[in-house]
Amino acid sequence: MQQFILRRLLLAVVTLIGVSWLIFAIMWMIPGDVAISILGDGANPERVAALREQMGLNDPWYVQYGRWAKDIVRGDLGTSLFIANKPVKDLIAEHLPITVNLAVYTMTVAVIVGVTLGTISGIWHDTMLDYVCRVFSVTGLSVPVFWLGIMLLLTLVRVFAWTPELVWISPFHDFWGNLRQMLCPAVTLGYFQVAFIARMTRSSLLDVLVEDYIRTARAKGLHERLIVVKHALRNVVIPIVTIGGLQFVALLGGVVVTERVWNLKGWGTLLVNGVINHDYPLVQTMIFMFAGLVIMANLLTDILYGWLDPRIRYH
Amino acid sequence: MASRRFLRLTWWGGMLLVIGMCLAAAAQQAAQKSDADLAREGALALAAAHGEKPRYGGKFLSVGNEEIPTYDMHQTSFGGVYAATAPAYNCLIRTSPYDPQGQEFIPELAESWEVRDGGQTIIFHLHKGVKWHDGMPFSSADAQYTIERIMNPPKGMVSPRGPVFSALIERVEAPDPDTVIVHGKGPSSLLLPIFANGWSVIMPKHILEKDPVNALKTTVVGTGPFKLKEPPTSTLWKLERNPDYFQKGLPFLDEIEIHIITDPQALVAAVLSKRVFWTDSFAHPNLDRDLAKSTAQQNPNLIHASAPSLIVSHFSMQTEKPPFDDLRVRQALSEAIRRESIAELGNQAGAVGTGVYPLGPWAMPVEMRQQLIGYGPDMAKRIAHAKELLAAYEKEKGKIDWSKIKIQCSTNIKFSCENAQVVQQLLKKINVNFEIEPMLVAQHRGNEVSGNYILSLLGAAVDFDDPIDSFGQWFVTKGGRWYQRHSLPDLDKLFEQQKFTADLAARKQLIWDMDKLAMNDAAYLVLHWFDLNHVRWNFVKGWTLTPNVRSTNARMDYVWLDLPDLPYAR
Numbered sequence A: 001m002q003q004f005i006l007r008r009l010l011l012a013v014v015t016l017i018g019v020s021w022l023i024f025a026i027m028w029m030i031p032g033d034v035a036i037s038i039l040g041d042g043a044n045p046e047r048v049a050a051l052r053e054q055m056g057l058n059d060p061w062y063v064q065y066g067r068w069a070k071d072i073v074r075g076d077l078g079t080s081l082f083i084a085n086k087p088v089k090d091l092i093a094e095h096l097p098i099t100v101n102l103a104v105y106t107m108t109v110a111v112i113v114g115v116t117l118g119t120i121s122g123i124w125h126d127t128m129l130d131y132v133c134r135v136f137s138v139t140g141l142s143v144p145v146f147w148l149g150i151m152l153l154l155t156l157v158r159v160f161a162w163t164p165e166l167v168w169i170s171p172f173h174d175f176w177g178n179l180r181q182m183l184c185p186a187v188t189l190g191y192f193q194v195a196f197i198a199r200m201t202r203s204s205l206l207d208v209l210v211e212d213y214i215r216t217a218r219a220k221g222l223h224e225r226l227i228v229v230k231h232a233l234r235n236v237v238i239p240i241v242t243i244g245g246l247q248f249v250a251l252l253g254g255v256v257v258t259e260r261v262w263n264l265k266g267w268g269t270l271l272v273n274g275v276i277n278h279d280y281p282l283v284q285t286m287i288f289m290f291a292g293l294v295i296m297a298n299l300l301t302d303i304l305y306g307w308l309d310p311r312i313r314y315h
Numbered sequence B: 001m002a003s004r005r006f007l008r009l010t011w012w013g014g015m016l017l018v019i020g021m022c023l024a025a026a027a028q029q030a031a032q033k034s035d036a037d038l039a040r041e042g043a044l045a046l047a048a049a050h051g052e053k054p055r056y057g058g059k060f061l062s063v064g065n066e067e068i069p070t071y072d073m074h075q076t077s078f079g080g081v082y083a084a085t086a087p088a089y090n091c092l093i094r095t096s097p098y099d100p101q102g103q104e105f106i107p108e109l110a111e112s113w114e115v116r117d118g119g120q121t122i123i124f125h126l127h128k129g130v131k132w133h134d135g136m137p138f139s140s141a142d143a144q145y146t147i148e149r150i151m152n153p154p155k156g157m158v159s160p161r162g163p164v165f166s167a168l169i170e171r172v173e174a175p176d177p178d179t180v181i182v183h184g185k186g187p188s189s190l191l192l193p194i195f196a197n198g199w200s201v202i203m204p205k206h207i208l209e210k211d212p213v214n215a216l217k218t219t220v221v222g223t224g225p226f227k228l229k230e231p232p233t234s235t236l237w238k239l240e241r242n243p244d245y246f247q248k249g250l251p252f253l254d255e256i257e258i259h260i261i262t263d264p265q266a267l268v269a270a271v272l273s274k275r276v277f278w279t280d281s282f283a284h285p286n287l288d289r290d291l292a293k294s295t296a297q298q299n300p301n302l303i304h305a306s307a308p309s310l311i312v313s314h315f316s317m318q319t320e321k322p323p324f325d326d327l328r329v330r331q332a333l334s335e336a337i338r339r340e341s342i343a344e345l346g347n348q349a350g351a352v353g354t355g356v357y358p359l360g361p362w363a364m365p366v367e368m369r370q371q372l373i374g375y376g377p378d379m380a381k382r383i384a385h386a387k388e389l390l391a392a393y394e395k396e397k398g399k400i401d402w403s404k405i406k407i408q409c410s411t412n413i414k415f416s417c418e419n420a421q422v423v424q425q426l427l428k429k430i431n432v433n434f435e436i437e438p439m440l441v442a443q444h445r446g447n448e449v450s451g452n453y454i455l456s457l458l459g460a461a462v463d464f465d466d467p468i469d470s471f472g473q474w475f476v477t478k479g480g481r482w483y484q485r486h487s488l489p490d491l492d493k494l495f496e497q498q499k500f501t502a503d504l505a506a507r508k509q510l511i512w513d514m515d516k517l518a519m520n521d522a523a524y525l526v527l528h529w530f531d532l533n534h535v536r537w538n539f540v541k542g543w544t545l546t547p548n549v550r551s552t553n554a555r556m557d558y559v560w561l562d563l564p565d566l567p568y569a570r
Helices: A002-029 A034-042 A045-055 A061-073 A088-123 A128-142 A145-160 A175-208 A212-219 A224-253 A256-261 A267-276 A280-308 B002-032 B035-041 B043-049 B079-088 B140-151 B162-168 B264-272 B289-296 B327-336 B339-345 B379-397 B414-430 B441-450 B467-474 B489-499 B504-521
Strands: B059-064 B093-095 B105-107 B110-116 B121-126 B169-176 B179-184 B226-228 B236-241 B255-260 B302-317 B406-410 B435-439 B455-461 B524-537
Touching: A002 A061, A002 A280, A034 A045, A034 B441, A034 B455, A045 B441, A061 A280, A088 A128, A088 A175, A088 A224, A088 A256, A088 A267, A088 A280, A128 A175, A145 A175, A145 A256, A145 B264, A175 A224, A175 A256, A212 A224, A224 A267, A224 A280, A256 A267, A256 B264, A267 A280, B035 B043, B035 B105, B059 B079, B059 B264, B079 B226, B079 B236, B079 B255, B105 B110, B121 B140, B140 B162, B140 B169, B140 B179, B162 B169, B162 B467, B264 B289, B264 B524, B289 B302, B289 B524, B302 B327, B302 B414, B327 B379, B327 B414, B327 B504, B339 B414, B339 B524, B379 B414, B406 B414, B406 B441, B414 B435, B414 B455, B414 B524, B435 B441, B441 B455, B467 B489, B467 B504, B489 B504
Parallel strands: B059 B255, B406 B435, B406 B455
Antiparallel strands: B093 B105, B110 B121, B121 B179, B169 B179, B226 B236, B236 B255, B302 B455, B302 B524
């Protein structure tokens, strides 16, 4: 197990170096200029040239990359070129908790509702109840997240003349205030995930329920509820954990549309604005960190497998 | 007896009549007072003259429509920076918050001013006892340093308004701590207004001297009515009343919170739910006519205001690249574009005009304008003319392959691609079919600046309703936004000639001659001067939408909330 983790960590370092090269190359290839973003409609060739010189953008690419890499190795995440010379670490510290918060709530909604619906569908399969759950699931997969978000927002505005708070409330400061603020965005995002998890749960449960050990449990006269909850669902959980882990990381990667609709200034908004404004150090550091997160999430998922299913061993 | 009583009654009647007439005359005199005189009497006097009785206190929930890349107003043209930092600063003079044209000046840091030498010299007499937010005293040295910094920015600093300042100003003097003298290069009607522009705020010399480029990029220290309550984040600015503000009775508000909301739908939702009280402290192009109207229709207590702004939607042709190096092709396109259609078919209303603001003092008369290429009243005649021009070109130089020509537009500037679609449809009438090439504005603007485009549809704002700014930016050879890259030597000569022509009628004629040359050259088409829209709750008072979105109204000192729980005195 230790060897497995060590091997994966070494591989992670190589992957991260590759990612940093790739992002640097892509950012260089994207047409546009952070100097023009800063100058706005006041840009002209002389001003652009002066600003580029001031920001060190006229240096060769390897000098710029080296500067960034040296800072990263020293633990300095650099400074944003676009946003008031702010340290990237401050920007990330300001925006990341919002997205983590949203992702946690989204996955909570998705897992609770999705597993419940999938279980109901699986147990009472091919009944009216199953059809209702499946229609609900398919709808979740079909409805675009931005449409659902806007509809939900407009409904709140029109019916209750209410929208969530504009400034993020930390759950550690005011949990209920935070819940009130994040619930609608979490439902917007979670509905898609609900559909995904419900369908996954249903099909896995149907497979598990015809297994020999379930038949044995029934033959022993165990109560059906106990069979489903204790024996069947434990095996159903493995694919859900896999999917859930990846979906969680994907959510961290940026839920830009939902963040925009609900005016949440999260990681996704920061990243997209960084790309739009050609804020190289910001984007590069954020994607570098995101790649690290993906690698760590995959590693944790693999470790979780072993804990959930003792038959899985790592060599 | 009866006659005595009659006499007494007549006497008293006469007295009452005299007193009444005196009072009426006094009231009339008060009504005739300028906003500048009223402002000198105090904020309440100015408000009362405009029918307002302000309440004190309250927290104003405002919005910023754009991100804030720097806090130093002199190094950017970003409206987001302007909206966030304007409440913390002051100009020497400012526009009246009640003047919808934004042209009537009232005192700010300068208590009074004298215009001498036919507009070539201005003497500002400064307020005494003004302090910076850090407690240091303000003096004429700060004003002198600021103006010189705008005109001659230190190495590493970009000064967007530098060219206008240095075109007009010869030198600045500070003979004593309370006086600033600005010597112009010639008599100009723009010399005074540049100091009443919202961008021309005075900054602290004692802070900038330490690091002239970076010192105020991440902090705000002004003399203004509000100061930072806490360090701003990229999503929220909190400002609180400056208790030491030098203007008597101002500001009316206690606090301002500026929420950065860049998505128009999220902004509208925030307004409707009263999370914010308006759509910005200046009108923003992202809130188009249709969205603003539909928002205001949601609640009878919402007020929708719109005003033609000092922003044009432009259609630029790169004249270094064929076929737009030929006048006939450019004129053909100009003739085929009916300017009124941009407002009718797009989401953004606007006023048809030429290179000068059509509702301002320099506007070209409509009869004169209709003689220009692209402005004639008879569309059938214009289309026929356009076809003739194209045929003549193609006969001489061969057929134009329009399929290879693309018009660039910005996907993240709402009106840009919408107007490009309208232009695309209009030009089909002369069998010109080209594709639209959407891209992000940072790339698009970069292409305009570097000349890496053939056709481009975007917008450009000017800070002053004066051809020194608009023509200096758009049409003069190598001007600030000379995207079309076509030099007109005659226009350049006229530009220099009009700059310091003191006689208004003579200057107007020169400007119109210059305008004719630019419009008939048809390389940089002004599609329209578009309207900006603003929505606010009816309890927001003391604020007026002006054509110049960068008017000093973003200062917020005269803004007050008409909420019953707020008192009439502090």
